[in-house]
Amino acid sequence: MAAHHVTDTQRVNKPVYPQVVVTEPGQSNSLCGCRHCASAPWAASDCGLPLKVQFERKTTLWLCVCRGSKHYPYCDGSHNPPLLRKHWLKLKQRLHQLVRRR
Structure with a gap:
């Protein structure tokens, strides 16, 4: 199965946002590293x-x-058009700093 990548046309027509997850100390997860899991970013069995x-830590x-x-x-x-990537x-970074203060 080929990996699905978002094209520049899709980036303009339909926004794609990252999944933001806050973990707790001791928590463990399996993330997909192959890029093929339908459950990505989480690893399927x-x-x-x-x-x-x-x-x-959190x-x-x-x-x-x-x-x-x-x-x-x-x-x-990478989901952003090239001109917006730097701003994103x-x-x-700013949002990460705000979350760390909590």
Whole structure:
């Protein structure tokens, strides 16, 4: 099964947002690393490359749902048109700082 990537046309016509998840200390999850799971960014039972992660502290994850991130399964803003990517990354950093203060 081929990985599904969001095209520039889809980015303009239909916004794609990352899945934002706040984890708790001791929580563990399996993230999809193969880009083929229908449940992505979460690993399915038959995932070819599951990434098992356990969190020692409260963490905010920005998970890729467009499957186009260079840092998959983590979102890098690839879902945005190229001209907006820089602005999106600044917004992500600012939001991350606000969540950490809580």
